[in-house]
Amino acid sequence: MSNSVLFDAPGPRTMVRHRLYALATAVALLGLAWYVFDGFNDAGQFDFEKKWEVFTTPDYIRALLVDGLFKTLQMAFGAILGAVAFGVVFGIAKMSDHWWIRWPATVIVEFFRAVPVLLLMVFAWFTLGIKEDSSSFWAVVIALTLYNGAVLAEVLRAGINAVPKGQGEAAYAVGMRKTQVMSNILLPQGVKIMLPSLVSQCIVALKDTALGTLVLAPGLTKVGTQIYLEFNNRVPTMFVVATLYISVNMLLMLLANWLQKRYVGEKKLKVAHVGGGFATGAGGAGGAGGNV
Amino acid sequence: MRLRKAFAATAVSLIAATGLVACGDAGDDGDDGVKVEAKDDCDGKFEEGSRMAELSEAGKINVGHKDDQPGLGFEGATDDRPSGFDIEVAKLLIADLCIDPESDGVNWEVTISDNREPFLEQGKVDLVLASYSITEDRRLKVGQAGPYLVTGQQLLVKADSDVESIDDLKGQEVCSVTGSTSIDRIDEKGAKGVGFDSYSECVAKVLDGTVEGMSTDGTILAGFAAENEGQLKVVGDTFSEENIGVGYSKAEPEMCEWINDVLTASFSDGSWAEAFDITLGPSGVETPEPPALDPCA
Amino acid sequence: MEAVTENWDLFFRSFGYTVALFLIAAVLSMIFGTLLCALRVGPVAIMRAAATTYVTLVRNTPLVIVFAFFSFASPMFGLTFGFLDVHIGQFDFTEAFGAAVVSLTLYTSTFVCEALRSGINSVPLGQAEAARAVGLTFGGTMTQVVLPQAVRASVPPLASVQIAMLKNTSVAAAFGILEAVAQMRRFTNNFSSQRTEIFVCFALGYIVLVLLLSFAANRLERRWRVA
Numbered sequence: 143m144s145n146s147v148l149f150d151a152p153g154p155r156t157m158v159r160h161r162l163y164a165l166a167t168a169v170a171l172l173g174l175a176w177y178v179f180d181g182f183n184d185a186g187q188f189d190f191e192k193k194w195e196v197f198t199t200p201d202y203i204r205a206l207l208v209d210g211l212f213k214t215l216q217m218a219f220g221a222i223l224g225a226v227a228f229g230v231v232f233g234i235a236k237m238s239d240h241w242w243i244r245w246p247a248t249v250i251v252e253f254f255r256a257v258p259v260l261l262l263m264v265f266a267w268f269t270l271g272i273k274e275d276s277s278s279f280w281a282v283v284i285a286l287t288l289y290n291g292a293v294l295a296e297v298l299r300a301g302i303n304a305v306p307k308g309q310g311e312a313a314y315a316v317g318m319r320k321t322q323v324m325s326n327i328l329l330p331q332g333v334k335i336m337l338p339s340l341v342s343q344c345i346v347a348l349k350d351t352a353l354g355t356l357v358l359a360p361g362l363t364k365v366g367t368q369i370y371l372e373f374n375n376r377v378p379t380m381f382v383v384a385t386l387y388i389s390v391n392m393l394l395m396l397l398a399n400w401l402q403k404r405y406v407g408e409k410k411l412k413v414a415h416v417g418g419g420f421a422t423g424a425g426g427a428g429g430a431g432g433n434v
Numbered sequence: 435m436r437l438r439k440a441f442a443a444t445a446v447s448l449i450a451a452t453g454l455v456a457c458g459d460a461g462d463d464g465d466d467g468v469k470v471e472a473k474d475d476c477d478g479k480f481e482e483g484s485r486m487a488e489l490s491e492a493g494k495i496n497v498g499h500k501d502d503q504p505g506l507g508f509e510g511a512t513d514d515r516p517s518g519f520d521i522e523v524a525k526l527l528i529a530d531l532c533i534d535p536e537s538d539g540v541n542w543e544v545t546i547s548d549n550r551e552p553f554l555e556q557g558k559v560d561l562v563l564a565s566y567s568i569t570e571d572r573r574l575k576v577g578q579a580g581p582y583l584v585t586g587q588q589l590l591v592k593a594d595s596d597v598e599s600i601d602d603l604k605g606q607e608v609c610s611v612t613g614s615t616s617i618d619r620i621d622e623k624g625a626k627g628v629g630f631d632s633y634s635e636c637v638a639k640v641l642d643g644t645v646e647g648m649s650t651d652g653t654i655l656a657g658f659a660a661e662n663e664g665q666l667k668v669v670g671d672t673f674s675e676e677n678i679g680v681g682y683s684k685a686e687p688e689m690c691e692w693i694n695d696v697l698t699a700s701f702s703d704g705s706w707a708e709a710f711d712i713t714l715g716p717s718g719v720e721t722p723e724p725p726a727l728d729p730c731a
Numbered sequence: 732m733e734a735v736t737e738n739w740d741l742f743f744r745s746f747g748y749t750v751a752l753f754l755i756a757a758v759l760s761m762i763f764g765t766l767l768c769a770l771r772v773g774p775v776a777i778m779r780a781a782a783t784t785y786v787t788l789v790r791n792t793p794l795v796i797v798f799a800f801f802s803f804a805s806p807m808f809g810l811t812f813g814f815l816d817v818h819i820g821q822f823d824f825t826e827a828f829g830a831a832v833v834s835l836t837l838y839t840s841t842f843v844c845e846a847l848r849s850g851i852n853s854v855p856l857g858q859a860e861a862a863r864a865v866g867l868t869f870g871g872t873m874t875q876v877v878l879p880q881a882v883r884a885s886v887p888p889l890a891s892v893q894i895a896m897l898k899n900t901s902v903a904a905a906f907g908i909l910e911a912v913a914q915m916r917r918f919t920n921n922f923s924s925q926r927t928e929i930f931v932c933f934a935l936g937y938i939v940l941v942l943l944l945s946f947a948a949n950r951l952e953r954r955w956r957v958a
Binding site: 152160163164167168171177178180181182184185187253256257258259260261264265268345349350352353356363376377380383384387388391392395 | 774775776777778781787788790791792793794795796799800803804807808809894898899901902905912926927930933934937938941942
């Protein structure tokens with residue numbers, strides 16, 4: 143639904159009213175911005191020498207980008223690669239005609255969607271045997287793989303359901319077998335439809351790597367913590383780290399939007415929420431899944 | 435890894451681009467630890483087949499430490515090696531095995547409360563010096579020698595506060611680190627412990643007045659009081675006793691006697707006091723008398 | 732196992748905080764998210780831009796950073812929740828609780844907004860046109876016709892958002908609230924020999940809560956199903 147349907151093209155009086163609203167909003171926003179800026183300024187947060195110099199020091203920039211951002215990206219993309227594999231296997235298993243495949247797959251998927259990622263990370267960390275050298279790195283990757291994989295399994299199911307029914311029927315009609323229909327007809331089209339959701343899931347994974355600091359994993363948040371403990375500049379560090387996260391995530395969002403336009407159009411996926419599969423087995427009406 | 439190199443190259447060129455405008459120079463490069471020389475008397479010093487002999491022979495040791503407690507165990511974003519009192523004591527132990535504490539033979543592993551025991555049990559680290567309080571429950575799983583430091587929990591409040599001790603804060607909120615022993619002691623004293631992720635976060639909460647005070651080891655509090663002179667002060671007597679010890683694996687009980695011997699030697703030759711002086715001294719803590727060691731079982 | 736079985740009161744109290752955080756932030760995030768959504772589809776360009784910017788920025792920030800903002804940065808310009816001082820039974824709702832509720836609310840409302848927007852998009856065009864035709868204003872069209880249908884269509888994505896929020900309350904552990912994960916870390920610190928059992932107990936606690944919530948959502952979904 144386009145916005146213009148919700149309200150008329152404004153008449154002269156409405157125009158005036160809208161301008162007043164606009165002005166009030168602008169004043170309020172500027173006031174808020176000033177209030178925040180002034181507060182930080184009074185608290186000495188804009189003191190370059192004490193609080194910000196570290197972010198122009200080459201060694202620390204390198205630490206932020208290489209030990210921080212790069213590790214974070216590695217963990218997130220490692221997790222997404224794993225999650226895609228997990229998602230494809232369990233997504234298809236959930237749609238199996240055999241109950242003895244479908245049920246365990248459903249239970250596993252629902253389990254990993256229901257447990258907080260933080261708990262999964264700690265679990266993974268201990269079961270891995272923390273003896274291995276990069277175990278905390280892998281604990282983050284594995285936990286995010288399981289969680290995002292479970293979400294993607296559900297997304298994949300929705301994606302395949304979104305392929306027009308006639309496609310599968312036509313494939314059976316020309317004599318293809320079940321596996322062929324899935325791998326040659328349904329999957330390629332389903333994957334195309336789920337691409338945008340996949341990229342949004344990357345954003346989720348990227349944000350969740352921040353929890354890795356609790357199992358000693360490297361990454362942006364970890365480096366940020368080291369910096370503010372050393373320079374006592376919690377607020378500036380927070381802004382720098384947040385800016386880095388937001389920039390990468392916005393790039394991913396642009397990519398997702400582009401993929402959506404290029405491959406999917408207006409169609410939306412019907413992804414059931416956790417546990418939805420147990421009771422009804424059906425998703426609800428349209429809408430983006432919970433990429434939280 | 436090629437990708438990593440490419441990324442590093444991009445990062446460096448980015449730095450070069452921005453750096454030309456204003457190149458900051460934050461942080462200090464000075465290594466503020468004591469230079470501890472490795473001993474060279476290890477031939478036959480340790481009993482054949484003991485863990486110490488193996489470590490000394492291999493020239494390699496893994497040590498668990500903390501990285502977020504300035505003064506005790508801290509590692510900055512650009513540091514190669516941690517620093518602090520725990521680390522200085524660890525260096526004395528390492529040197530006694532005839533391993534150079536500055537060399538690559540020493541692998542410093544970060545530990546947190548969650549992984550100290552599993553690290554020791556699985557042999558990932560040989561020693562843990564990570565402000566590791568000696569408790570009964572921990573001794574069920576690992577060995578703990580020492581203590582090499584006895585501290586007590588105190589209270590840090592705003593300089594203009596009327597609060598004189600933890601007893602004045604019954605029912606009120608006192609900050610400490612989530613999942614630490616200190617927070618349980620606060621509750622036992624009738625105040626309400628609120629947990630954050632690090633002590634410096636608690637300091638911020640005390641400074642902005644959202645909690646009345648914070649409580650943990652006096653040595654840590656003294657550092658923060660010195661850092662914020664005129665704004666914060668340490669009050670009241672210590673209301674708990676924490677014995678900070680060295681963790682080792684239960685499978686290697688011979689480590690205990692050795693650790694105690696090294697500690698005893700460091701107490702008498704002044705190297706323990708020197709370590710204290712350069713790490714915790716600058717924050718205004720008097721160097722105390724060395725503590726009495728627990729006998730090995 | 733004794734760590735938990737001998738301390739059921741602590742165990743349940745910690746989940747009590749989790750549930751309290753969740754319930755309050757769920758209600759507030761629904762309200763604020765709806766408001767944001769109205770701004771985003773509304774007629775005033777600057778409000779649309781402000782709401783869109785807000786949603787884009789906050790959605791892409793890790794929750795930990797949003798929490799850190801309200802715990803450490805906002806007190807610098809005088810925004811604290813020190814006025815909050817409510818004690819009910821064993822539960823204390825004070826400054827940290829206020830900061831956590833606000834952080835969770837502001838973060839989650841961006842996702843509520845997105846879920847509702849997708850719901851609005853699923854309302855047939857003719858509905859809004861008809862509402863306009865009978866002379867309803869923008870406010871009237873939204874509250875009387877579009878939103879009631881959009882909300883029904885958004886139940887599944889909204890449920891996902893709120894379930895995720897329930898799990899996200901665990902971040903409050905590092906910001907002064909003794910909720911489930913903070914209690915778990917206290918237990919594992921004091922009873923390090925029973926670590927695995929403690930984990931399992933707390934994971935089960937979360938699973939029960941999530942299943943309860945999704946059961947409720949399913950009931951609602953079936954009752955409200957748009958034909």
